[in-house]
Amino acid sequence: MSMIAAFYSSKSILITGATGFLGKVLMEKLFRTSPDLKIIYILVRPKAGQTLQQRVFQILNSKLFEKVKEICPDVHEKIRPISADLNQHDFGISKEDMEELLSSTNVIFHCAATVRFDDPLRWLDDAIIDEITPKLIGDRPNTYTYTKALGEIVVQQEGANMNVAIIRPSIVGATWQEPFPGWVDNLNGPSGMIIAAGKGFLRSIKATPLAIADLIPADTVINLTLAAGWYTAVHRPKSTLIYHCTSGNLNPCNWLKMGLHVLETFEKVPFEKAFRRPKANFTTTSFTNHYWNAVSHRAPAVIYDIYLRLTGRKPRVTKLMNRMLRMLSMLEYFVNHSWEWSTHNTEMLMSMLSPEDQRMFNFDVRQLNWLEYIENYVLGVKKYLLKEDMAGIPEARQHLKRLRNIHYLFNVALFLIIWRLLIARWQMARNIWFFIVTYCFKFLSYFRASSTLKF
Numbered sequence: 001m002s003m004i005a006a007f008y009s010s011k012s013i014l015i016t017g018a019t020g021f022l023g024k025v026l027m028e029k030l031f032r033t034s035p036d037l038k039i040i041y042i043l044v045r046p047k048a049g050q051t052l053q054q055r056v057f058q059i060l061n062s063k064l065f066e067k068v069k070e071i072c073p074d075v076h077e078k079i080r081p082i083s084a085d086l087n088q089h090d091f092g093i094s095k096e097d098m099e100e101l102l103s104s105t106n107v108i109f110h111c112a113a114t115v116r117f118d119d120p121l122r123w124l125d126d127a128i129i130d131e132i133t134p135k136l137i138g139d140r141p142n143t144y145t146y147t148k149a150l151g152e153i154v155v156q157q158e159g160a161n162m163n164v165a166i167i168r169p170s171i172v173g174a175t176w177q178e179p180f181p182g183w184v185d186n187l188n189g190p191s192g193m194i195i196a197a198g199k200g201f202l203r204s205i206k207a208t209p210l211a212i213a214d215l216i217p218a219d220t221v222i223n224l225t226l227a228a229g230w231y232t233a234v235h236r237p238k239s240t241l242i243y244h245c246t247s248g249n250l251n252p253c254n255w256l257k258m259g260l261h262v263l264e265t266f267e268k269v270p271f272e273k274a275f276r277r278p279k280a281n282f283t284t285t286s287f288t289n290h291y292w293n294a295v296s297h298r299a300p301a302v303i304y305d306i307y308l309r310l311t312g313r314k315p316r317v318t319k320l321m322n323r324m325l326r327m328l329s330m331l332e333y334f335v336n337h338s339w340e341w342s343t344h345n346t347e348m349l350m351s352m353l354s355p356e357d358q359r360m361f362n363f364d365v366r367q368l369n370w371l372e373y374i375e376n377y378v379l380g381v382k383k384y385l386l387k388e389d390m391a392g393i394p395e396a397r398q399h400l401k402r403l404r405n406i407h408y409l410f411n412v413a414l415f416l417i418i419w420r421l422l423i424a425r426w427q428m429a430r431n432i433w434f435f436i437v438t439y440c441f442k443f444l445s446y447f448r449a450s451s452t453l454k455f
């Protein structure tokens with residue numbers, strides 16, 4: 001039997017961030033592999049008019065939990081949502097709930113975080129914060145990485161007497177294998193970029209093509225997390241171990257290769273109702289980046305919005321485009337640098353697992369085939385995020401053909417207009433035009449003469 005699965009069985013587990021991307025994959029795997037676990041407490045904040053129960057209901061009724069409901073039909077009875085907001089004093093947890101948590105919890109997984117890169121720091125008055133933020137974050141690219149580092153310091157200081165482990169994933173993408181390949185449900189990072197590229201919004205990006213695209217599948221992160229939880233509790237290492245859950249060292253793939261795989265997959269599974277045909281290039285200087293942003297992003301958006309306005313509809317593409325450009329600028333730091341992460345602890349952990357656990361909680365990213373993973377990722381984005389039906393693929397292809405024809409027509413029209421203006425105003429253009437016409441005429445006359453000779 002799996003030692004890890006046995007460890008979590010009959011345990012009371014507390015998860016923060018269980019309504020998030022990784023939290024859901026964590027909860028799913030726990031129920032699937034240790035259906036006998038006692039209870040999972042999840043700290044949830046009421047959101048968008050939904051009660052806690054409604055939020056849990058929504059998670060359990062999602063595609064992600066299909067397998068769990070077969071294995072563990074009473075799963076809904078084993079989840080206890082607790083109202084909490086981690087920004088509040090004592091996390092906004094009631095006294096009774098806090099007592100229950102303190103007396104029953106065996107294992108805690110802390111996954112909650114705000115993953116927006118530019119969230120303001122919240123300790124002081126806004127004006128003061130705005131002023132001191134650049135000094136506080138120093139060389140770090142954003143407040144996200146800064147607060148992550150602070151969080152780790154607090155954990156190491158305050159958790160010195162506890163069995164604690166820290167997992168540091170790189171850029172988390174869709175699932176690789178479990179519960180099925182390509183599952184994803186949030187737009188952050190690579191998933192948002194895949195949508196933007198597949199729908200034809202993202203046509204160029206300032207990135208270093210040969211920099212490492214350190215993507216790591218969500219299920220790999222969760223398998224490592226569960227293995228680290230088991231190891232920390234059972235083997236009790238003397239210090240807090242940090243596990244880097246990354247792919248760059250063990251199975252590197254660069255942005256160029258990844259981008260090409262993504263574009264190739266769009267040929268097979270195009271997204272519906274694309275704005276333009278998927279095509280993307282890398283820019284490496286600020287000048288070319290500004291140029292392509294103006295030509296490939298802003299100009300088509302403005303033209304399309306004018307068209308929408310003229311046809312009595314509400315313009316929306318420029319707004320979408322601006323949002324995308326903001327997202328790209330936030331990701332810029334991460335697609336232009338490569339990092340080398342030590343995988344010493346991760347490899348040590350792998351070596352401590354039984355063969356059964358290595359299979360059941362696989363986090364050996366060396367086995368990952370990028371081409372296959374990217375294909376499943378794009379498919380997952382189409383199915384689970386965009387909710388597009390595979391039956392719509394022929395129509396999506398037709399739509400792309402129409403866009404290609406419009407693109408050609410537009411280019412020809414633009415060329416003719418510019419040429420006409422040049423001829424009207426510039427003697428040199430008229431000379432070139434005269435030269436081309438004369439040359440074509442001579443060529444045609446020669447061609448006609450030589451075919452007459454043959455007869």
Ligand SMILES: NC(=O)c1ccc[n+]([C@@H]2O[C@H](COP(=O)([O-])OP(=O)(O)OC[C@H]3O[C@@H](n4cnc5c(N)ncnc54)[C@H](OP(=O)(O)O)[C@@H]3O)[C@@H](O)[C@H]2O)c1
Nearest residue numbers: 017018019020021022085086087111112113169170171172
């Ligand atoms: N995704 C990545 O690429 C990546 C990479 C490296 C590290 N990580 C880390 O992995 C962890 C999980 O990330 P994720 O991708 O799953 O993020 P996510 O999908 O945005 O989920 C964040 C979770 O935190 C909860 N949360 C945020 N603020 C809260 C608050 N004040 N009180 C209570 N709950 C709160 C959210 O609750 P609501 O549902 O109510 O919003 C949600 O459940 C985070 O620590 C993140 O920094 C993620």
